[in-house]
Amino acid sequence: MSDTHPWWERGVVYQIYPRSFQDSDGDGIGDLPGIERRLDHVAALGVDAIWLSPIFPSPMKDFGYDVADYCGIAPIFGDLAAFDRLCAAVHARGLRLILDFVPNHSSDQHPWFQDSRSSRDHPRRDWYIWRDAAPDGGPPNNWISDFGGSAWEWDAATGQYYLHAFLKEQPDLNWRNPGLRAAMMDVLRFWFDRGVDGFRIDVLWHIVKDEGFPDNPLNPAWTPDRTERDRVLQLHSTDQPEAHAISADFRALADAYGDRVLIGEIFLPNDRHARWYGTLERPQVHLPFNFQLIENGWDARILHRLIADYQASLPPHGWPNWVIGSHDAPRIAARVGEAQARVAAVLLLTLRGTPTFYQGDELAIGEVPIPPDRVCDPQDLRQPGLGIGRDRSRTPMPWDASPYAGFSTVEPWLPLNPDWPTRNVAAQDRDPASMLSLVRRLLALRRAHEALSVGAMTLLDGDGDVLAYERRVGSERLLVALNLGSVAATFPVPADAELGEVLLSTHPAHGADGKLAADEALIVLLKGKHR
Ligand code: GLC
Numbered sequence: 248m249s250d251t252h253p254w255w256e257r258g259v260v261y262q263i264y265p266r267s268f269q270d271s272d273g274d275g276i277g278d279l280p281g282i283e284r285r286l287d288h289v290a291a292l293g294v295d296a297i298w299l300s301p302i303f304p305s306p307m308k309d310f311g312y313d314v315a316d317y318c319g320i321a322p323i324f325g326d327l328a329a330f331d332r333l334c335a336a337v338h339a340r341g342l343r344l345i346l347d348f349v350p351n352h353s354s355d356q357h358p359w360f361q362d363s364r365s366s367r368d369h370p371r372r373d374w375y376i377w378r379d380a381a382p383d384g385g386p387p388n389n390w391i392s393d394f395g396g397s398a399w400e401w402d403a404a405t406g407q408y409y410l411h412a413f414l415k416e417q418p419d420l421n422w423r424n425p426g427l428r429a430a431m432m433d434v435l436r437f438w439f440d441r442g443v444d445g446f447r448i449d450v451l452w453h454i455v456k457d458e459g460f461p462d463n464p465l466n467p468a469w470t471p472d473r474t475e476r477d478r479v480l481q482l483h484s485t486d487q488p489e490a491h492a493i494s495a496d497f498r499a500l501a502d503a504y505g506d507r508v509l510i511g512e513i514f515l516p517n518d519r520h521a522r523w524y525g526t527l528e529r530p531q532v533h534l535p536f537n538f539q540l541i542e543n544g545w546d547a548r549i550l551h552r553l554i555a556d557y558q559a560s561l562p563p564h565g566w567p568n569w570v571i572g573s574h575d576a577p578r579i580a581a582r583v584g585e586a587q588a589r590v591a592a593v594l595l596l597t598l599r600g601t602p603t604f605y606q607g608d609e610l611a612i613g614e615v616p617i618p619p620d621r622v623c624d625p626q627d628l629r630q631p632g633l634g635i636g637r638d639r640s641r642t643p644m645p646w647d648a649s650p651y652a653g654f655s656t657v658e659p660w661l662p663l664n665p666d667w668p669t670r671n672v673a674a675q676d677r678d679p680a681s682m683l684s685l686v687r688r689l690l691a692l693r694r695a696h697e698a699l700s701v702g703a704m705t706l707l708d709g710d711g712d713v714l715a716y717e718r719r720v721g722s723e724r725l726l727v728a729l730n731l732g733s734v735a736a737t738f739p740v741p742a743d744a745e746l747g748e749v750l751l752s753t754h755p756a757h758g759a760d761g762k763l764a765a766d767e768a769l770i771v772l773l774k775g776k777h778r
């Protein structure tokens with residue numbers, strides 16, 4: 248293998264939602280020793296890196312995305328010693344460890360915010376974003392929280408509003424303040440020095456706001472079935488030029504440590520999204536998360552176009568990436584059904600670009616009903632009835648058929664998938680036709696055939712529900728053909744090639760005959776045509 252591609256270009260990232268991976272102390276909530284205990288599962292899957300959603304001390308109003316101490320571990324998850332053990336165990340298996348960095352906001356319980364709100368004269372007042380009331384006493388502008396309602400909260404004690412892009416318990420930090428910036432760079436150093444291999448950076452495009460705090464324009468496309476946030480376009484509250492400069496500073500720090508990765512959470516149209524790579528001279532994040540497979544319909548024509556447009560939008564030095572599930576998005580198997588979830592796994596793991604694979608999708612966990620009295624997600628609780636609940640993708644990993652699926656010894660914090668007695672790791676481990684077996688085969692194939700990770704990609708023109716592309720490196724050529732439909736179909740073959748061995752199918756083994764069964768995905772070797 249050539250060495251010109253760093254590990255994060257070749258590799259696959261596996262997202263662990265720590266509350267729901269494995270409980271080790273019988274409190275119904277996953278924890279760090281639990282993750283350590285289950286590392287064999289992660290290693291056997293064949294991924295390269297683990298990203299952990301936040302594990303820091305937190306009142307858990309937004310399940311850890313409200314950080315009260317950036318350099319500690321929440322007691323429910325463990326302590327720094329447990330973290331160091333986990334980090335060493337991850338590295339001992341040849342895996343990398345990526346943490347979640349939440350720079351846009353802290354918890355309102357963070358000592359910095361306690362200082363900031365204590366008086367207008369406190370030296371840390373300016374570490375958060377405070378503004379006087381509008382002349383009528385209302386909020387300073389029309390900005391809306393991503394979780395609904397005004398993004399401003401009145402603080403009676405000091406007579407000003409503070410900004411919160413999410414919950415009022417998540418006040419936005421002021422990245423224009425040099426003291427705050429220095430303190431946050433120290434946070435990155437703290438974890439890099441402890442050996443972490445990178446960060447996923449939460450809502451990176453939010454971190455700086457227009458200094459004049461003008462009203463955001465109204466969104467003409469808004470309808471009442473959409474979230475309140477979408478009433479306005481976040482023109483002045485996100486994606487500011489100064490945020491790009493900070494992103495470049497993060498990168499310079501990461502590069503000083505060598506061989507680390509920064510993944511930025513960014514939701515923007517292609518042209519503005521691509522800017523988060525920065526320039527060759529002043530790069531920004533290595534991977535601005537690409538959520539287009541989540542945001543768009545499961546349709547071969549739509550996918551064809553979005554893959555082409557995304558590739559075309561990348562700067563020459565920009566490495567692509569793909570995400571199909573997360574702790575925020577509905578489960579892929581709930582969206583497209585189990586048969587198509589297998590096709591989706593082939594797509595995610597064979598497109599050109601670093602894939603992020605979400606825990607539980609290797610079992611094709613589908614819809615998990617959450618009884619109303621067990622809803623935890625603050626976004627759902629604040630805007631009920633929109634069907635935006637995130638709990639259904641945050642349910643515990645089902646490991647086996649023992650009580651509570653081997654996740655815990657007590658009722659877990661969120662319900663298990665209803666089919667956990669049969670849909671669990673142990674059951675799928677025994678079944679060569681299971682989703683788990685498919686994902687392992689895919690990841691092994693990806694490792695064995697460099698064309699699938701770093702090879703060039705050419706989209707082919709398929710008919711109807713068929714999406715097909717070639718991956719190629721050196722003389723190795725592979726064809727990936729996906730049938731997104733429920734009737735058999737044919738797939739295109741490049742004019743200068745003929746079909747060789749079928750390397751993988753979502754269906755029982757068969758030879759290459761140019762056909763795809765309903766819901767089938769195939770990976771086939773291509774041979775050059777001899778004249
Ligand atoms: C990101 C996280 C989400 C969180 C929000 C606020 O979108 O993925 O879970 O609620 O940021 O931190």
Ligand code: MG
Pocket residue numbers: 269270271272273274275276277278323
């Ligand atoms: Mg626990």
